[in-house]
Amino acid sequence: MKRNFLLLTLAATSVFSFAENPVLAQPKQATTKNATGEKFPADPDVKIGKLANGLTYYIRRNVEPRNRAVLYMALKAGSLMESDAQQGLAHFTEHMAFNGTKDFPKNELINYLQKAGVKFGADLNAYTSFDQTVYQLPIPTDSTALFHNGFKILANWAGHISMEDTDIDEERGIIVEEERQRGKNAQSRMQKEALPVILHGSRYAERIPIGKLDIIQNFRHQEIKSFYKDWYRPNLQAVIAVGDFDVAQVEALIKENFSSLKNPAGAKPHQVYGVPDNKEPMVKFITDKEFPYNVAAVTFRHHSKPTRTTADVKSGMIVSMVNAMVGTRIQELKQKGTAPFVEGQLSYGPWQGGLVNGLNALSVIAVTKDASEISKGLAGVMAEAERMAQFGFTASELEVVKKNIDAANERAYKEKDKIPSASFVQAYLKNFMYESPIISPDVRYNLTKKFLAEITLDDVNKAAKKMVKEENVTVLVQAPEKDKDKLPTAAQLLEGLQNAGKGLTAYVDQAVNKPLLEKKPAAGKVVSTDKIEKIGVTKLTLSNGVQVYLKPTDFKNDQIMFTSFRPGGTSLISDNDYKAMNYAGNIPGDGIGEFEVTTLRKMLAGTTAGASSYLNELYEGFSGSASPKDLETALQLVYAYATNPRKDPVAFKKNMDDYKVFLQNADDAPDNVFGDTIAAVFSSNNPREKKPTVADLDQISLDRSFEFYKSRFADASGQTFIFVGNFDVAQVTPLLETYLGGLPSANGTSKFVDRGVRPLTGNTTRIVKKGIEDKAQVRLFFYGEYEFAPQTNMQLSALSDILEFKVLERLREKESGVYSPNVGIAYEKLPYANYGLTISFSCASANVDKLVAATLDEIEKIKKEGATAVDVEKFKAESRRAMEVSLRENGFWLNYLTSKIKDGEDPTSVLTQNERLQKVTPESVKETANKYLSNANYFKAVLMPEK
Structure with missing residues (x-):
């Protein structure tokens, strides 16, 4: 729910x-x-300058993340600057920046950066709005050649985009598909009706950044070239560079790459609307x-x-x-x-x-x-x-x-x-x-x-x-x-x-002056201590059966994050009782004991502590975070959610009524119907996975849900906690003994129940006809059971990423039939080992069969020929670069350790990732494709318009 x-x-x-x-x-x-009306002193850590041609630059050294820089090229021009014949061409120009420049012809720019580990879309990106166009390039700094080329790339965007006629024509269809993917739904139709009112009488109403499709499909090549010449000029541009580098060197690179750019003669006036x-x-x-x-x-x-x-x-x-x-x-x-x-x-x-x-x-x-x-x-x-x-x-x-x-x-x-470089970049952009x-x-x-x-x-x-x-x-x-x-x-x-203002009375604040806990719990004790030296983890076992894994880090100065799990969850509810107890997972959201949520927030004012319990299909547990000074408060919340949950009939009724509001019109939205159809296939229509009806909601019992929740948290033995952040193990141990060691325990054991929810097997097709516009959504699924192993998962990830390269090249660049296709891989060990590879895209309804066939053709090519060496190189580079950053993030370690401990896998396997990465070859990708994309279990889901 x-x-x-x-x-x-x-x-x-x-x-x-x-x-x-x-x-x-x-x-x-x-x-x-006066003292409060003074202008701000200059920030001594940012160097701001201007070239003779008017280009502004901002430079700041910042070491988070290490060996990385964030580079922006910003332009004070967007769709507001377009002429009547150029509507949509500011955004179109942004697209052309990735289709060839003076020093990086055709798609060489994207290929070059991908081989260096810069991911297109996730890292390398750009956007166009009414009054600005911004190009963003996060780039490593530990390669001198790559870092220097980053400024050459920005300069190429600023003044040397190729604008080949054939490239312009090939991009038209992609822009049309972008408009289709982002729009052609109820929200976009209603927005089109609202804009003339919201933006009434202004140029904004006439210059929506996506533009007009008839212009996009038919404009003369010279129109976009003229827009680029008129508005991409240094006196409207800025280069922003923040990262782990030498400021003087970066300033020299900016001068070297951008000083030769010239403003056009008789430049058009830059207007503000x-x-x-x-x-x-x-x-x-x-x-x-x-x-x-x-x-x-x-x-x-x-x-x-x-x-x-x-x-x-x-x-x-x-x-x-x-x-x-x-x-x-x-x-x-x-x-x-x-x-x-x-x-x-x-x-x-x-x-x-x-x-x-x-x-x-x-x-x-x-x-x-x-x-x-x-x-x-x-x-x-x-x-x-x-x-x-x-x-x-x-x-x-x-x-x-x-x-x-x-x-x-x-x-x-x-x-x-520890402020990330991207935060500084945004301030300089503003x-x-x-x-x-x-x-x-x-x-x-x-x-x-x-x-x-x-x-x-x-x-x-x-x-x-x-x-x-x-x-x-x-x-x-x-x-x-x-x-x-x-x-x-x-x-x-x-x-x-x-x-609305008639007959009102003043608000009365119901202030609460009570402690979160009436008294501290009776503390438990650490009964054993183990070390996982390779990754700096200490494992404590407490006297009540709770286990705690502790990883101190210096990635953040004032952050501790934690989560926990215990096998069981709602899987322990029988099918017959499932509807009645289906509110159990919502109990934590209603507050603690006599304190409803807003009261609880007031009580916690001034602290950084946040924590709650959860109850999902396979596990129950806790999650939270806090500054080191507020860790005790966060642990008190854990104890309170376990021992003193809130039963709130008013909140229960409101939540049921609200969900009924959602249900009454849910099936009017095509996306909802499509999602329900996919869920039905992946659960074989299991009633536990179905969206409830209004009648189902009437069967839910607050009393039974509450009792089930209490039963799951009445015994903490088997709870496993993971803490990551800035703490000293010896200093936090007494707090852990008090609030985690003090949790009630019956020294029992708990296991989840595999309820047998499985997807349909074989080849399945579902065509959902819902919607009034020419927009189709396609989802292709390859899935099955397999032997869960880190090396296998690495090969599946490689297959997924490389297949996305090929699908993007084929469906977007060659067919001009989609905007941003996506290929994703998911795998899990519990309750049973299974994998699922998903390919998704939106397109014109007339192109569904052609694009599905093209996608399957790319899969067959990989199965027959394997991956190219270049694509394997791109995958390895992106994986290495992503891991370098992840290893310095508390969130990564929290999720990583949790998944490894849940699955009973070796928590030190992260140290051997490069060894697994080395085993990815063109031939291994071919073998993986043949084994896991065999069509044994293949599901094609398509959402089509009604007519």
Whole structure:
């Protein structure tokens, strides 16, 4: 059961998203310099310069990750700069950058980087928006030639893209398929109807980055060449380089590669565009037969001032505080089960995620159970905006938020020497595009401390009141087409919003001043200690049967992560009882003991501790993280979730009601039907794996689910914990003895039950006809049981990656029939050893058979001829480079150790990965393909339009 099924729908009201700290516009008045209105001191660790041709550069040495650099080439030009005949060509130009440049003809650029371990799509990438185009190249620095060539590549993009006519024509189909893959669904259709309202009267409405398909398919070659010549010019470009390198050397490389670039004579003026104000509210109703939810959103759009001074940062911090406090109030309303909406959001920030610089908005969003309640639901969220405007917040609410900001600030400061290079790159990119200030970690830390002490409740309440100023009002309603007649009128919606502030009373904060645990548990003891010296792991066995694996690291200064598992899970529920107990996995989400979730969050204010229990098919256990200083609090949460779970009938009813809302229209969405069809094949229609019906939900028992949950955590013997992070084994051992050693234990044994859920065998085909647009989704599955072994898994991974190279070349580059095909491999040892290789892509419905045949042809080529030496080289390089980074990440080690210990595999096998990698050869890939892609179990699933 998925409790957050509606959260993605709330994004439907935002056109694009890249956020920036919101700053409230201040009243016009005489300005004087003061301590909080000063501009920021220059960050001494970033070198900013400008070449004679106007190109800007940012350089910073940063050693996280080691032997790596992140290089960006940024351009202050996007789709807004296109002429009428060029719509879509800013984005098209970005594509052409990967189709040949002066020094890297045709596909040589991608091949060169892949052989160096840079993965296309995951590492090497680019994007185009309204006002910017950005190319990103994460690259190793331990190869001098490769690193130097990285700057040559950026310079080639900046001024030397080939733009061959044949390459342009071959790329047209790929762009068409990108539009098909990203769009041609309910969301894109509704967005097309919404944009003329959201972006009314502006150039933005006329220059959506993907462009117009008829132009993309038919434009003259000279149009895109002209766009490139006019706008790819050094005085609109920046090079950003952050990484493990010598700054002086990088500056020399930038000058060497970019100084020769020239600006065109008679350059076109670079304009900045806005969105006009609307005096009267604009209301738009949009329905679609494939849209499963009822969503309403209202925005009050305000002009804002850019962040330039320390006072602006203070204003932005106040906005963040308001958003956090009102967000908590919305959550509390939902938990009480009396809210007139299923989901609600209320926040202040950059309008449309920062789409147009200089605009902020108050966004009010409501999801309701049916169309007839939209007006009531939207007014219900709006009432909380009015409540904060009329009565403000309480001192206790502000205290909670301040504690959380302070804790996050301290944690960030402790990690200031471990900040990843990509974070710095984003800050410099914003500085180049919008002149956002570059704030050093030290300055940010000190300012945050200073403002936390200065900001008063009155400051916050005044800001909250300004946020609800009703300017440039836009109301957007999205609903299923079948509910069209139930929708309110525009007048009813606006009247509901106007009346939302009537009859309100002040919010009363139910502060709790109780400890998480009434008393500490009786501690257990470490009864044995073992070492896995090769990977720096210590294993402790506690007196209650709990085992703990500890791996201290220095990858982060202020982070400890942990997880645990015990075999059992819901597999121990019989088929007959499965429906009744199906809420057991949701119990942790309802809180602990007498503390529901929002109360629990308030109690934890000021700590970095987070932990919870889980209950899935095969295991039950815990997971969490904390700063070293808050580890005890995280362990207290573990103990509380095990010994004092919360039984909450109100939360249970709300969750059941919400899930019924999802079910009532779920089958209107083609993707849902397609997913259910695939799940049915992979479970052989096992009732345990089926999506529940409304009738099934009525059979779920909170009492029985709760009792099952308690029974699974009543005996901790067999729980295995894994801790990774910055800790000393000797120092944390007493805490582990107290809270893990103190968990209740019956010294029993626990095993999961293999319930025999298996996929259908043989060749299976499912054609699902659902959807109104010409878009097909194809999934090809090869799967079966096998002998689980690290060497076999390495060979399967090689086959998967190399097959993706070939499918991309064939379906995208040669056929121009898809945008981004994907090949993935999955394998697991428990409850039975099985593997599954999946090939997926979207395309025009008329091309399904041709592209499936082409895919199978590529598989047959590998089975007959094996892989090419070049493709094996690419796989090995990408694998080595990825592992170099992973070995310095706490998350990698946590997941790696957990999987190895669960499966009973050798946890030191990571040290021999290069040996397994060496055994990947063109011939071994051929053997693997013949063995595991034999068509013994082959499933073709296709989602086709109805007509």
